[in-house]
Amino acid sequence: MNDIWPKKLFLVGCGNMAGQMLTRWLACGLDPARVTVLRPSGRAVADGVQVVTAYPASLAPGTTVLLGMKPYQLGDVATALAPLCGEGTTLLSILAGTPLADLRRQFPKAGPIVRAMPNLPVGLGQGVTALHAEAASSEAARTAIDALIAPLGLAEWIADEGQFNEVTALSGCGPAFLFRFIDALARAGEAIGLPADQAARMALATVHGSANMAAQASDSPAVLADRVASPGGMTREGLNILDADDRLLKLLTDTLCAARDRGEEMAQGG
Ligand SMILES: NC(=O)C1=CN([C@@H]2O[C@H](COP(=O)(O)OP(=O)(O)OC[C@H]3O[C@@H](n4cnc5c(N)ncnc54)[C@H](O)[C@@H]3O)[C@@H](O)[C@H]2O)C=CC1
Numbered sequence: 242m243n244d245i246w247p248k249k250l251f252l253v254g255c256g257n258m259a260g261q262m263l264t265r266w267l268a269c270g271l272d273p274a275r276v277t278v279l280r281p282s283g284r285a286v287a288d289g290v291q292v293v294t295a296y297p298a299s300l301a302p303g304t305t306v307l308l309g310m311k312p313y314q315l316g317d318v319a320t321a322l323a324p325l326c327g328e329g330t331t332l333l334s335i336l337a338g339t340p341l342a343d344l345r346r347q348f349p350k351a352g353p354i355v356r357a358m359p360n361l362p363v364g365l366g367q368g369v370t371a372l373h374a375e376a377a378s379s380e381a382a383r384t385a386i387d388a389l390i391a392p393l394g395l396a397e398w399i400a401d402e403g404q405f406n407e408v409t410a411l412s413g414c415g416p417a418f419l420f421r422f423i424d425a426l427a428r429a430g431e432a433i434g435l436p437a438d439q440a441a442r443m444a445l446a447t448v449h450g451s452a453n454m455a456a457q458a459s460d461s462p463a464v465l466a467d468r469v470a471s472p473g474g475m476t477r478e479g480l481n482i483l484d485a486d487d488r489l490l491k492l493l494t495d496t497l498c499a500a501r502d503r504g505e506e507m508a509q510g511g
């Protein structure tokens with residue numbers, strides 16, 4: 242089998258998100274000896290993965306650098322990291338609201354720069370990662386990134402970088418909205434009289450089973466919803482509440498707009 246992994250992987254920051262990506266890569270066969278993590282705490286990450294608290298003197302050609310810290314730290318990180326990045330360095334950025342042009346300005350000598358927006362379920366191989374590469378990126382660079390991202394779940398190249406904040410709102414932030422929904426479903430069950438722990442278990446299992454079913458069905462979720470609703474039955478009355486004046490649709494549209502708009506602010510340095 243072809244070696245799908247970068248020769249070396251250098252992670253700048255390994256918190257919630259980058260940590261999930263690394264967990265999955267290691268579970269799928271990435272040799273930990275190829276991985277170095279820079280993290281201020283110096284805390285161990287995984288068996289065999291080198292952790293450093295300062296930048297190395299150089300990066301080997303063929304290194305892929307994952308920018309996994311917070312977006313506002315880009316300037317400080319670039320000051321130390323950019324001199325280490327040459328043509329043989331690929332940069333993969335998961336920084337929300339941070340356009341490729343800003344990254345290129347900070348890393349003028351680096352090789353291909355790819356913007357990625359993963360979400361937390363990548364740790365299970367069930368995530369979504371949106372991708373966008375600079376127009377000048379070679380086919381080989383895109384293929385290498387495809388191979389690296391494939392074990393994480395669904396990968397979607399986004400043709401227009403201008404839509405990156407929209408996809409971030411949908412799939413990057415999406416797990417938080419779904420977690421909130423599961424919690425609200427459980428609390429609503431409690432509000433109508435069910436024991437809290439039982440409602441929590443049943444809400445989670447209902448969402449889990451329904452998501453799995455929707456993923457395997459040939460029909461759309463909209464059609465599946467109607468299939469649950471027996472004519473004249475209970476579900477229809479519930480759907481009527483969600484559907485009245487497009488209530489749920491408007492709520493989610495407002496939710497995505499707010500998240501998207503924050504991405505726009507972050508892109509302006511806010
Ligand atoms: N949490 C999520 O679901 C998602 C997060 N992202 C992006 O991932 C990035 C990280 O977010 P989280 O993992 O949520 O945050 P986090 O706070 O869990 O992780 C950030 C990590 O960076 C480290 N760090 C801080 N300063 C550093 C420095 N100067 N050099 C190297 N490492 C440093 C911190 O120790 C921390 O472990 C952000 O840019 C965010 O936009 C993208 C998609 C989803």
Ligand SMILES: O=C(O)[C@@H]1CCC=N1
Binds near residue numbers: 337409413414
């Ligand atoms: O909240 C954030 O800014 C990041 C982007 C997507 C998920 N977390």
